[in-house]
Amino acid sequence: MSVGIETFITFGIYLLFLIGIGVYFYTKTDTHEDYVLGGRGVGYWVTAMSAQASDMSGWLLLGLPGAVYLSGLKQIWVIVGLTIGTYLNWKFVAPKLRTQTEEHDALTIPTFLSRKSDDKKGYVKTFSAIVILFFFTIYSASGLVSNGKLFESLLGIDYKLGVLLGGGTIIIYTFLGGYLAGVWTDFFQGILMFFAIIVVPVVAYFVVGGNKGIETAMVQKHISLNLLKYPEALSLPVIISGLGWGLGYFGQPHIIVKFMSIKDVNELWKARLIAMVWVIISLVGSIAVGLTGMALYPDIKTISGDAEKIFIYMIGGLFNPWVAGILYAAILSAIMSTISAQLLVASNTLTEDFYKYIVKREKSHKELIWVGRICIILIFIVATILAMNPNSQVLSLVSYAWAGFGAVFSPVILFILYKKNLHWKNILISMLIATVTVIFWNQSGLGKTVYEIVPGFIINSLTLYILEKFSEKNSSN
Template sequence: MTTGGIETFITFGVYLLFLMAIGVYFYVKTDTHEEYILGGRGVGYWVTAMSAQASDMSGWLLLGLPGAVYLSGLKQIWVIIGLTIGTYINWKLVAPRLRMQTEEHEALTIPTFISRKSNDTKGYVKTFSAIVILFFFTIYSASGLVSNGKLFESLLGIDYRLGVLIGGGTIIFYTFLGGYLAGVWTDFFQGILMFFAIIIVPVVAYFAVGGSGAIDVAMTQKNISINLLKYPEALSIPVIISGLGWGLGYFGQPHIIVKFMSIKSVDELWKARLIAMVWVVISLIGSIAIGLTGIALYKTVQDPEKIFIYMIGKLFNPWVAGVLYAAILSAIMSTISAQLLVASNTLTEDFYKYIVKREKSNKELIWVGRICIIIIFVIATLLAMNPNSEVLSLVSYAWAGFGAVFSPVILFVLYKKEIYWKNILISMTVATVTVILWNQSGLGKIIYEIVPGFLMNVIVLYILEKINKDKK
C-alpha cells in the first residue's frame, strides 16, 4: 500500500537532484586528500552542529521513537535522557580536546589518532580499531539501506530492491564526488528539514485532534500513559541502567566525533554545542509529541514505526507531504553517508597509506577513497537486498560495540598525558568479547550490553595502566 502520489515522486526527484548537485559542487572545490576526508579542518560551527546531530539521530528519531511512544507512552524515557546527557558531555568534554589533539598528532582518523597518542609504532591498535569500524559500519550502512528501500516501497510503490539502489545510489553519487564536505553540507540541509518536519507535524496534529483533552481520552482508551508509575517495569534498575547506558556510546561513535575534528576553530565549539543541544532537545520533544498526537489520530495502525508517515499523509496536502516525507529520507541518508565516509577513510588512511610505502599524491589518495566507498557500498547493498534482513536488529548492537570498544579509550587518551598502547589493545579486546558474549548469552535483554562492555574496558585499562606505568 503506497502513501504518496505523483507529488511525492516529483518532490523526491527534486530533492535527490539537489543532493547530487551538492556532490558536483564540492567535487570541483576539493583538491587535497585532507579536504576530501576531513574538509581541511575548516568547517563552520553551524554546519558542524547540524551535521553531527543529523548523522546521529537517523531514522530512529522520526520512525523508531514516535512508534515506541505510540505503543507505550514514555516507557523509553531513560533512553531519551541517556542520549541527551551523552550528547552534551560529548560536545563539552570530548569535542575540544579531540579537535586540538588530532591536529597536533596529524591524525585524520580515530584509529590513527589512538595509535599515535599511545605510541603504537607497530600499528596493532590502529589495525584492530580499523577492523572494528569496518565491520560495524558495513552492517550499520546496510541497515540504513534496508530502511531506505522500505521507505521508497511504502511511499512510492516501487520495488524494494530498486528503492535500495535509488536511495543508496544518490548517497554514493554525492559522497563519491564531494567527499566529506559534500557529506556535511547535505547533512546541514537534511538536519534543517528534519527539524522543520518534527515541529510542524505534531503542532498541526495537536489542533487537528482537538487539543490535549482529546489526546488524554485516546490514551486512556488505549490504556497508555505518560505516567511511569503505571509501568513498574520501566522503573526497574536494569531498565533505567540500560536506557541511560545509551549515552555512554556517544564518545566512541566515529561518524559523530569525526565532526569535531573538522570544525574550523576550537573557539567555535561552544556555539556548535549550543546549536546541537537546542536541536536535540526540541527534536526529541517533537518526536515524543508525534507519538502522543498519533494516538488520538489512529486507534490502531499496521506498523507503529510508520505513524509519522501515516500522519503526514492524513494531515497535509500532497505537495507539503512530499517535503515532509523527504525529511524521513534525510534522516536515513545523513547517517549512511557519514558511515560510508568514515569506513572509506579508515581503509584509505589506516590501511592503504601504510601498506603502499611509496610517496602518494593527493589525487591518488582521493581516488583510493572513492574506490573504497564503492566497495563498502556494494557489500552493504548485498546485505540489504533481503527486505527481512536481520541487520536491522544489529543497529543497537553496533552502537554498543562502538561505545564499549572506543568510548573509554577515547576518554583515557584525551585526558591522560601518556598511555601504553598494549593496555589499550587488551582493554578493547576485552570490551569486544564482553559485548559479544553478553549479547549472545541473552543477558542483553536484561541489561544493555554496552554497560558491561564499557565497564570492563574502563576497569581493565585502569588496572593495566597502574601496573605498566613504568613502561611508557
C-alpha cells in the first residue's frame, strides 16, 4: 500500500511532538526518584491513561483484530479475562501497592518485595530483577515487531529499518525525560488510541453495508459469532486459558508501577473508573475492527497475507491522507506506550536492583539518572536483535512474556500486600518454581492446550501457601 505526502507530514509532526515531550521533561527531572517514578506526583487522569495505554500495546490494534479477522470470537475468553483482571488490579492491588511501596521507600517491585520480606541478602531482589529483565526483553521485542510491520506496510520500507526507526523515536523521549515523559506521552497516546479504535470500525461498518455486509463476509470465510458452532472455543482448557490472562495483571511491572506514582491514593477510584471505561470500549472496538475488516478485505492476500495488518490497511483504504496520518500515529502510539514503559522498568531494575546494590558507595542523583539512561540503550539493543525476525507474531511474543510475569509475580504481589511477615525464602522458592513451570510448559508444547500462566500461577500460589503454613507451624513450636 502507498501513502501520500500528507500522511508523512502528519505522522512526522506527531513523532516530533513526542520527542518534544521528552525534551520538556528532561528539564524537569532533577532527582533519581523523578526519573524513576515522577516523584510520586502524577495525577489520576494521567495515571489511568498511562496504565491502560502501556497495558494494551500493539496487541490491541494489531494482534486482537488480526485474531478476530481469522477466527471470529474464539478469543472472547481472553477479552473477558483481561476486563476482569483490569478491574481487580485497580481495586485490590493499586491502593495497597501505592501505600506500602512508599512506606518501604521502594522505587521498584524487586526492592519492595525484598524489603517487605526482610531479605537482607538481596536474593529475592536479584532473582526478581533477572526475571523482569528476561521477560521484558521479550516483551519489548514484541513491540518492536509491531513497529517493523507498521513502517513496512505504511512506508514500504524494509522491516528491519522500520524496527530501528520506530524504536529510535521511543529511545529519544524515554532517554531524555524518563518516567514523566513516559506517562505524559502515554496520556496523549491513550487518547489517540481510543479515538482510532472507535472511528475506524464505525466508518468501516457503514462502508461495508452494516450487518449484512459483515454477515456475508463471515459466511464466505466460514466464521460465525455463535460460539456453539465452535466446540473447541467452549472447551474447558480454552476457557481456562482465556480467563487466565486476567491473572497476569497483578504481576505486570510496567502496569503496576503506575499505581506507585499517583499523587493521592484517595484518587485511585477515579483512575479506576476512567481505566475501565477506556478498556471496555477499546476491546469492543478492537473486535469490531476484525469483524468489519473481514468485509472490507475478505481475501487475506489483499493485506499481504498477514492478518495482524488488517487495521493498517483499513485506515489506508477508508480515510483521506491527513486523517490517515493521525490514525496511523494511533497504532504507533499503542506500540510506543508499552515499549517505553517496559524500557523504563527494566532500566530502573538494572539501576536500583543491580547498580546501587553492587556499587558500594554514595551515588548522586545525576549519576543514577545517567546510569538509567545507559541501561535503556542496552536493553533496547538486545530487544532489537530479537525483533529482527519479520515472521514473529505479536500475540505469541506478548502471551509468553505476560505469562512469565503473571505466574512469577502475581501470587507473590497478592500475598505480600495482604499478609504480614511473608518470609523471603518462601517467596524465592515459589518464584523459582513458577519460572521453571512457565518455561517448561511453553517449551514442551503444553501451552497449546492450557496457557502456561495458569499452571504457573497455581503452582506458585500453592507453593507459597504451603511453605508459609509450614513456617508458621515451625515458629509456633
